[in-house]
Each structure stands twice: as C-alpha cells, then as structure tokens.
Amino acid sequence: MTAYKIISMEEDARKDHFSYFQGMGYPYVGVTVNADITDWLAAVKDQGLPFFHSFLYAAANAANQVPQLRRRIKDGGVIEFVQCRSSYTVALENGAYCYCTLDTGKPFGEFLEYARKEQQQAVAQAGIDDGEDALELFFISTLPWLSYSALVQPVPFPADSNPRITWGRYFVQENRTYLPVSLLCHHALVDGIHLNHFFKQLDTQLKAFLPSSKNQ
Numbered sequence: 001m002t003a004y005k006i007i008s009m010e011e012d013a014r015k016d017h018f019s020y021f022q023g024m025g026y027p028y029v030g031v032t033v034n035a036d037i038t039d040w041l042a043a044v045k046d047q048g049l050p051f052f053h054s055f056l057y058a059a060a061n062a063a064n065q066v067p068q069l070r071r072r073i074k075d076g077g078v079i080e081f082v083q084c085r086s087s088y089t090v091a092l093e094n095g096a097y098c099y100c101t102l103d104t105g106k107p108f109g110e111f112l113e114y115a116r117k118e119q120q121q122a123v124a125q126a127g128i129d130d131g132e133d134a135l136e137l138f139f140i141s142t143l144p145w146l147s148y149s150a151l152v153q154p155v156p157f158p159a160d161s162n163p164r165i166t167w168g169r170y171f172v173q174e175n176r177t178y179l180p181v182s183l184l185c186h187h188a189l190v191d192g193i194h195l196n197h198f199f200k201q202l203d204t205q206l207k208a209f210l211p212s213s214k215n216q
Contacts, residue, residue: 002085002136007071007078014191018078021188027159030184031195032150037170038177040206047209053115054209056140059165059181060086060104062201063138068194069185072135073161078189081136088140090122098126101137139164147171151182161186 009018021027037055044054063069063084070081083105089097100122102115139162143151147169164184170177181202183195 002081002083002133004072004079004081004136007080009078012078017191018188021186022073024187026155027187028155028184029187029190029192029195030151030153030164030182031192032148032180032182033199034178035167035181035199035202035206036176037179037206040209041170041177043209043211049209050112052142053112055167055179056086056088056102056115057104057108057111058205058209059140059167059202060084060102060138062198062205063163063165064104065201065204066194066197068190069138069163069198071161071189073186073188074135084136084138085133086140087134087137089142090119092123092126096126097128098122099128134162137162141166143168145169148180151180153182153184155184159186161189163190 009015012018040058041051043049044051067080070084071078072081083103085101085103087099087101090100091097100119102111102118104111106114141164143166145168151166151168153164153166163186164182166182166184168180170179172178181199183198185195
C-alpha cells in the first residue's frame with residue numbers, strides 16, 4: 001500500500017463532524033461544476049494531445065493537491081496518503097468496461113506513453129477489480145455522450161471513502177467551452193470548502209497546459 005500517515009481525529013477540528021457523518025446511511029457530499037476548458041482545450045488540440053488522459057492527469061493532480069481528498073477511513077480511524085493513484089473506466093468493444101489504474105505523479109512527458117501501455121494491458125485483462133490497494137484510489141469515470149447538470153453514482157454499503165471524479169461532454173456557451181465535472185466525497189472527511197479547493201486546483205492544473213505557463 002502507498003505510504004500514509006495516521007490522522008488523529010481526537011485533535012482534529014472536524015472531530016464531531018467525522019462522528020456525525022459516519023452514522024449516516026448516505027454520508028456523501030458532491031457537486032457538479034461546469035469547468036471552463038476553453039484555453040486548455042485549444043492548447044491540447046494545438047499540441048495534438050489526447051483529451052481524456054490529459055484531463056485525467058489534470059484532475060487527478062488537482063485532487064492530490066487537496067489533503068482531505070487523500071484521506072480515507074480505515075479500521076474506524078483516518079489515514080492520509082502521500083499520493084493517490086487513479087482507477088478509471090475504459091470502454092470495451094463488447095459494450096462493457098474495465099478498470100485501469102494509473103500513477104499520475106509521473107511527469108506529463110512520461111505519463112502519456114505509460115498511460116497508453118497500462119490501458120492496453122487493462123483492456124486485455126478486462127477486469128473490474130481494483131485489487132487490495134483500492135483504498136488509496138480516486139475513482140474516475142466519464143460520460144462523454146452527455147452534457148449533464150447533475151449525476152447520481154452507485155456507492156457501496158457500508159460506505160467507502162474514495163473520492164469519485166466524473167466528467168461529461170463539453171459544450172459551448174457564449175463562445176466559451178465548458179465541461180461538466182462532478183466530485184463526490186465522504187462527508188466525514190470532506191466539506192464544501194474542500195470541494196471548492198479541488199476546482200480551484202483543477203483550474204491551476206489546466207492552465208499549466210498553456211504555452212505561456214511553460215515559459216514562466
């Protein structure tokens with residue numbers, strides 16, 4: 001398992017919130033935001049980069065910048081991973097899908113070729129088991145056929161604490177391009193302010209793709 005540290009909730013400001021939301025039947029909090037990807041999309045197209053893996057790289061790295069999104073509930077306590085990998089859905093030719101796990105901590109220049117090979121291997125195995133290390137993962141999926149304003153996702157019982165990041169089909173409005181992005185988290189670990197931190201970090205990650213950012 002990836003390295004982590006133990007978080008003492010007895011000393012945490014959210015001690016009472018942690019206990020409160022742990023007892024709920026559906027302890028999740030989530031939001032869908034239309035992320036402005038106008039300049040990022042132009043840069044991706046200009047550089048001939050793949051849309052999906054480029055956005056996945058940005059989204060996963062944004063999530064890793066928010067400590068609360070790296071926290072998980074383990075044996076009744078809380079741990080915080082140093083870095084979380086991502087498990088995402090890959091469409092198969094038979095209409096089903098499989099899971100592919102990636103380390104987005106690699107430099108982007110190395111990531112794309114690594115991602116391509118890992119996805120090929122995942123498709124060959126065609127499995128939907130995240131393995132023993134699933135606790136550290138961000139669960140990522142897409143709905144590329146629809147531009148949506150809300151999304152309901154299946155969750156296990158008892159509840160897990162893995163954040164879920166999903167995006168749909170981008171659309172143009174008033175000459176700007178937007179992508180619906182959803183984030184679902186366990187409310188015992190994550191509040192609305194942390195959701196906001198993620199989307200701010202996502203904007204920062206998307207700007208890193210712009211040519212002007214690389215010269216700074």
